[in-house]
Amino acid sequence: MAPGSPDLLMCHTCGTQFDLPSDQPPSGCRICDDPRQWIPPSGQKWTSLGAEQSAGHVNNLAPLTININSNSALDAPTPTSSDLSVTTSTIPDAFTVSTTPQLGIGERAVLITTPHGNVLWDLVAYLDDATVNAINAHGKLKAIVISHPHYYTTHLDWAEAFECPVYIAAEDEEWCSRKDEAKRRRFISQETEEILPGVTAVKVGGHFPGSLILHWNNILFLADSIVT
Numbered sequence: 001m002a003p004g005s006p007d008l009l010m011c012h013t014c015g016t017q018f019d020l021p022s023d024q025p026p027s028g029c030r031i032c033d034d035p036r037q038w039i040p041p042s043g044q045k046w047t048s049l050g051a052e053q054s055a056g057h058v059n060n061l062a063p064l065t066i067n068i069n070s071n072s073a074l075d076a077p078t079p080t081s082s083d084l085s086v087t088t089s090t091i092p093d094a095f096t097v098s099t100t101p102q103l104g105i106g107e108r109a110v111l112i113t114t115p116h117g118n119v120l121w122d123l124v125a126y127l128d129d130a131t132v133n134a135i136n137a138h139g140k141l142k143a144i145v146i147s148h149p150h151y152y153t154t155h156l157d158w159a160e161a162f163e164c165p166v167y168i169a170a171e172d173e174e175w176c177s178r179k180d181e182a183k184r185r186r187f188i189s190q191e192t193e194e195i196l197p198g199v200t201a202v203k204v205g206g207h208f209p210g211s212l213i214l215h216w217n218n219i220l221f222l223a224d225s226i227v228t
Contacts, residue, residue: 168211169210
């Protein structure tokens with residue numbers, strides 16, 4: 001049996017899962033009705049994880065790469081974009097997780113592997129057996145950390161599939177759309193929370209009152225919390 005709750009309602013636009021049967025949709029999605037999200041011109045559309053598992057989606061794991069701007073030429077009095085050179089660097093021990101074809105708003109997650117266990121930063125809505133196997137192949141997932149409600153999606157299904165806690169900000173609890181009967185959620189109430197040794201969530205607010213960033217290995221994962 002595929003992981004997750006196949007018959008629960010899911011917003012096709014943002015991927016948020018609700019404690020409602022897929023054939024009993026409400027008048028709207030509370031995430032998409034919020035000004036920080038959107039409703040497509042075609043109107044609200046609903047689906048379920050089970051329907052999407054039959055639709056040919058694939059979650060792809062790939063090495064995490066970042067673009068590095070060289071500022072060696074920035075000694076000039078008025079540097080311009082032409083003074084910069086961009087190089088691509090692969091980050092060891094980290095992988096992106098993305099869904100093809102796109103589901104939701106095109107969320108991307110990052111799998112961070114450490115000697116103390118692994119952490120998944122942010123989330124994609126789609127989940128299947130292949131995804132569980134691919135992530136487990138890199139070691140035990142110890143925690144999921146989600147930056148803000150646009151990535152909450154199917155987080156309780158993920159937490160159940162990997163038997164791990166999911167960390168979100170206490171300030172954003174009101175945006176949770178399912179009851180946590182298994183008590184998987186961990187609400188971050190302080191400014192910083194060490195998830196595992198060397199992996200720390202930092203609450204910066206802004207996009208949402210509890211918006212989080214993640215610090216690991218001298219890298220900051222910003223999500224939508226800080227504009228760069």
